[in-house]
Each structure stands twice: as C-alpha cells, then as structure tokens.
Amino acid sequence: MAPERLYLFDTTLRDGAQTNGVDFTLGDKLAIAKMLDDLGIDYVEGGYPGANPTDTQLFAENRNLGATFTAFGMTRRPGRSTSNDPGLAALLEAKADAICFVAKSWDYHVRVALETTPEENLASIRDSVGAAVAKGREVLLDCEHFFDGYKANPQFALACAKAAYDEGARWIVLCDTNGGALPHEVETVVGEVIKLIPGDHVGIHAHNDTEQAVANSLAAVRAGARQIQGTLNGLGERCGNANLVSIIPTLKLKPEFADRFEIGVSDAQLESLAHASHRLDEMLNRAPNRHAPYVGESAFATKAGIHASAIVKDPATYEHVPPGRVGNRRKLLVSDQAGKSNVLAELERIGLKIDKDDARIMQLLDVVKEREAIGYAYEAADASFELLARRVLGKVPNYFDVEKFDVNVEQRDNAVGQRVTVSLAVVKVKVDGETLISAAEGNGPVNALDLALRKDLGKYQGYINGLELTDYRVRILNGGTEAVTRVLIESRDESGERWTTVGVSPNIIDASFQALMDSIVYKLVRSGAPA
Ligand SMILES: [Zn+2]
Numbered sequence: 423m424a425p426e427r428l429y430l431f432d433t434t435l436r437d438g439a440q441t442n443g444v445d446f447t448l449g450d451k452l453a454i455a456k457m458l459d460d461l462g463i464d465y466v467e468g469g470y471p472g473a474n475p476t477d478t479q480l481f482a483e484n485r486n487l488g489a490t491f492t493a494f495g496m497t498r499r500p501g502r503s504t505s506n507d508p509g510l511a512a513l514l515e516a517k518a519d520a521i522c523f524v525a526k527s528w529d530y531h532v533r534v535a536l537e538t539t540p541e542e543n544l545a546s547i548r549d550s551v552g553a554a555v556a557k558g559r560e561v562l563l564d565c566e567h568f569f570d571g572y573k574a575n576p577q578f579a580l581a582c583a584k585a586a587y588d589e590g591a592r593w594i595v596l597c598d599t600n601g602g603a604l605p606h607e608v609e610t611v612v613g614e615v616i617k618l619i620p621g622d623h624v625g626i627h628a629h630n631d632t633e634q635a636v637a638n639s640l641a642a643v644r645a646g647a648r649q650i651q652g653t654l655n656g657l658g659e660r661c662g663n664a665n666l667v668s669i670i671p672t673l674k675l676k677p678e679f680a681d682r683f684e685i686g687v688s689d690a691q692l693e694s695l696a697h698a699s700h701r702l703d704e705m706l707n708r709a710p711n712r713h714a715p716y717v718g719e720s721a722f723a724t725k726a727g728i729h730a731s732a733i734v735k736d737p738a739t740y741e742h743v744p745p746g747r748v749g750n751r752r753k754l755l756v757s758d759q760a761g762k763s764n765v766l767a768e769l770e771r772i773g774l775k776i777d778k779d780d781a782r783i784m785q786l787l788d789v790v791k792e793r794e795a796i797g798y799a800y801e802a803a804d805a806s807f808e809l810l811a812r813r814v815l816g817k818v819p820n821y822f823d824v825e826k827f828d829v830n831v832e833q834r835d836n837a838v839g840q841r842v843t844v845s846l847a848v849v850k851v852k853v854d855g856e857t858l859i860s861a862a863e864g865n866g867p868v869n870a871l872d873l874a875l876r877k878d879l880g881k882y883q884g885y886i887n888g889l890e891l892t893d894y895r896v897r898i899l900n901g902g903t904e905a906v907t908r909v910l911i912e913s914r915d916e917s918g919e920r921w922t923t924v925g926v927s928p929n930i931i932d933a934s935f936q937a938l939m940d941s942i943v944y945k946l947v948r949s950g951a952p953a
Pocket residue numbers: 437599627629663
C-alpha cells in the first residue's frame with residue numbers, strides 16, 4: 423500500500439513570533455524561511471502582511487522558496503463587504519502562494535469578542551474564502567478555539583469548518599487555541615470532523631498549555647487529519663506551539679507513522695534537524711535546551727557505568743532511535759567515533775577533501791572539543807569552524823598581523839553641554855612588512871574597533887570593502903570558575919553571502935576582536951586573496 427502524504431505547516435514566523443522576548447527582523451525571517459525550506463517543510467507561514475512593516479516588507483520580497491509561502495490574516499470584519507475591508511485587501515494583494523484565514527468557530531467568542539451573530543460569522547468565512555479562491559490562492563482556514571467551540575456547540579463549530587470547505591478552502595485547520603485539549607478528546611473530535619470533511623483536507627494546530635501539543639497533533643493524525651501545524655523548537659506564546667522538531671523525527675522514525683505516512687522531509691534533511699534547531703536558538707540568542715527530545719545535547723548522553731558499557735556493545739540497548747538520524751550524537755566518555763564522523767560530515771559540507779583515516783581529523787576533533795569546553799560554539803559559527811579546520815589542515819595564509827590595538831571609552835560633556843560617551847580605537851597592523859596605523863570612532867568600543875580594523879589593510883583592502891557586520895550577539899557563560907563572554911558576529915559581503923564567527927574570552931573586547939578577525943580572514947580566504 424502506498425504511504426499517505428502528511429503535510430507539515432510551520433508557523434514559527436507568525437505564531438512563533440508571539441514568543442515572549444522574540445523579535446524577528448526581516449533578515450531573520452528570510453533566513454528562517456530558507457532554513458525551513460531546506461528542511462523540507464511544505465508550508466511556511468511568513469506572517470501578517472499589512473499588520474506591521476516587517477511582515478509587509480517580507481511579503482513584498484521575492485523569496486524563491488520551494489515551500490508554499492503563506493500569508494496569515496483575518497476573515498472580513500462583520501458588517502463589511504470583502505471589497506471594503508483594508509485588512510482583507512492587504513492579504514489578497516500579498517505576494518503569497520497561500521492565504522491562511524483565521525475565523526471564530528466558538529459561538530461564545532462570536533457573541534462576546536466579535537459581537538456579531540453566528541450567521542454573520544459564517545457569511546464572513548464564506549465571503550473571505552471565496553474572495554481568495556477567486557484570486558487563485560490556495561486557501562486555509564484556521565478554526566480558532568475549535569475544540570472548545572466543539573464542546574460548547576458542536577453544530578456551530580462544524581458549520582464554520584464546513585462553510586470554508588464548501589467554498590473551496592484546501593485545508594480546514596482545527597486549532598486548540600487555548601491549548602487545553604487532551605489527546606483522547608482531540609482524537610474523538612477530529613474523528614467527528616472527518617465524517618463531514620475528508621481527512622486529507624483537515625489540519626491540526628495545537629498549543630502546548632498541558633505539554634501535550636505534540637501528542638495532540640499525533641492524535642489528530644491517528645484520527646485522520648493530514649496536516650500538522652507547529653513551530654521550530656515549539657516557539658509560541660505562553661507555553662508554545664506543537665514542536666515540529668519533535669514531531670518530524672517521530673513521524674519519520676516511529677513505525678506506527680513511518681510505515682503509513684510520508685512527509686516532505688527526506689532522510690538527509692532529517693539529519694540536519696539538530697543543526698537547524700540549534701541555529702534558530704543562536705539566532706534568538708537563547709541557550710539551546712540540553713534536554714530537548716531528539717536534538718538536545720543530552721538527548722543521547724549516557725553517563726559512564728553499566729548503561730555506557732551496554733551501549734558500546736549495542737547502542738539499541740539504551741537508545742530509542744539512532745542519534746545520527748536526526749543529526750545528533752551519542753555522548754559517552756569514549757565517543758570519539760561519533761565525533762569523528764560529525765567532523766567528517768562538516769568537512770565534506772564545506773568542501774574540504776580529506777582521507778577519512780587522516781590523523782589530522784582526530785587532531786581537529788580534539789581542538790574542537792577543547793575549545794567547545796571553554797565556550798566556543800562552532801555549530802553556530804560556521805566560518806570560525808571552517809577557519810579552524812583549514813588551520814589544522816595547514817591551509818590558511820597569514821595575511822596580516824595585528825601588532826596592537828587600543829580602545830578608549832570616554833564619557834564627557836560635548837560642546838553643547840550634553841553628556842556623551844565616545845569610543846575611539848587605534849589599530850596597528852603589519853601587512854607585507856609594512857606597518858599601518860588606523861584610528862576610528864564608533865558608537866561603542868566594538869564598533870570603533872571594527873571600523874579601525876577594516877579601515878586600512880593595505881593590499882587586502884579591496885577584498886574587504888564590501889564586508890559588513892550585520893549582527894552582534896553576546897552571551898555570558900557561567901562555565902567553570904569564572905564567567906566568560908561568548909561573542910557571535912554575523913557578517914555579509916557584497917554578494918549577499920553571510921557567515922558567522924565566534925570569539926570567547928573573559929574580556930568582551932577580546933572576544934569581539936577574535937570574532938572580528940575570524941570574519942575578515944574568512945572573507946580573504948573565500949575571496950582567494952593571495953598570501
Ligand atoms: Zn496558534
């Protein structure tokens with residue numbers, strides 16, 4: 423029997439953006455959309471065009487994604503026509519492959535929140551879905567509070583879902599908006615819905631308020647739903663949304679689902695899951711959850727002793743799935759083999775050819791381990807890893823030396839009596855036997871240092887003119903005896919290529935300096951600058 427297709431719908435950029443403390447820039451959104459696309463997600467919900475400048479701009483960009491890029495917004499407001507609703511117009515005009523409407527499906531909300539009648543709510547669903555279908559868009563309807571609504575008034579909840587389906591919506595998505603539903607309830611209710619609407623048109627959108635969003639999503643699939651909505655790392659307001667990072671491997675690796683269904687995520691894409699999860703955390707400047715299922719650093723970590731020796735005999739003794747399938751690794755005191763294959767995979771990814779038995783691989787692995795132990799994060803800093811690898815393999819020219827640098831921060835009154843803080847950096851560089859001294863003022867010490875460093879690099883200046891610092895993130899790590907600072911710097915060049923470098927030191931300027939240096943050297947290597 424051919425497997426049935428399950429569709430994955432990611433709402434990290436829309437519902438996930440509601441997470442406390444999360445604020446995506448346009449650049450973040452484009453990078454995350456690309457990451458989701460690379461992972462094999464079917465639908466990427468970008469946001470709410472017309473609601474804020476970032477989302478409006480996002481939907482004006484050409485994104486070139488394989489995934490169905492989806493705009494989110496409300497159905498027409500009560501008492502208005504579709505042609506006289508600016509919110510709806512912005513949604514219909516957005517450069518999106520699909521439109522996901524949200525509508526009430528709980529009669530209590532229709533009365534209290536919308537202050538309108540059940541009939542007008544149904545008419546709004548029909549009109550809005552109809553208008554988007556007429557525009558040639560694929561249409562989804564998020565039935566807000568569907569499970570609570572169903573418990574209160576099943577006829578009305580079902581009527582809302584059916585109205586959208588009859589009007590041509592591709593997907594009717596049942597939302598557990600308050601996140602309070604339990605798996606057996608979800609299974610029962612979805613079972614009722616698919617008596618009216620075929621399951622391959624039904625989706626589930628679960629929130630995690632009882633920590634069962636993943637279980638609820640799987641229960642919906644068991645009952646017949648064929649689209650799952652969720653976010654990376656379970657981002658979302660309150661307790662978050664269903665975590666796709668847990669759902670994806672469960673669908674791919676657990677026979678109950680893997681034997682019956684297929685998803686858009688290939689085996690190779692599954693192996694990039696841990697990396698994607700950690701990369702998102704780094705973008706948000708959050709420490710990855712060590713205990714996250716499948717992808718957490720501790721998910722396959724076993725302490726020495728009886729478990730570890732059994733694992734060495736046969737990993738299946740204490741592992742529910744092989745960690746490599748999701749790009750994670752087994753952690754034992756004797757885990758060099760796992761580490762080695764990881765490093766080999768990374769070298770292959772960046773195009774460095776090396777024999778798998780070359781002794782320098784173990785040497786590189788030792789250096790990576792040592793440095794990660796003191797705070798370096800190479801998973802987040804691809805460019806610093808590449809430089810480290812190239813250095814161990816003996817392939818990075820010594821382009822220039824920084825003989826000394828000096829950074830001054832001064833607070834004083836300016837000419838018009840305002841209190842100002844001024845940073846000044848002076849850098850002394852030796853290029854090709856020639857000493858060059860540059861000074862620059864900046865809006866902070868790191869900015870001044872960056873500007874001074876890139877001001878005059880002699881014969882290399884032409885290679886770095888287009889270099890630009892696009893993001894700067896600092897985290898204080900409380901490792902061993904003293905706190906250290908980790909700095910991650912994201913850079914880009916004139917071609918739009920982006921890379922991230924890392925520096926670690928008890929001193930924030932020193933950590934920043936390391937990351938800045940790596941960024942410049944990486945650019946010179948990539949540009950093929952002569953030694
Ligand atoms: Zn939601």
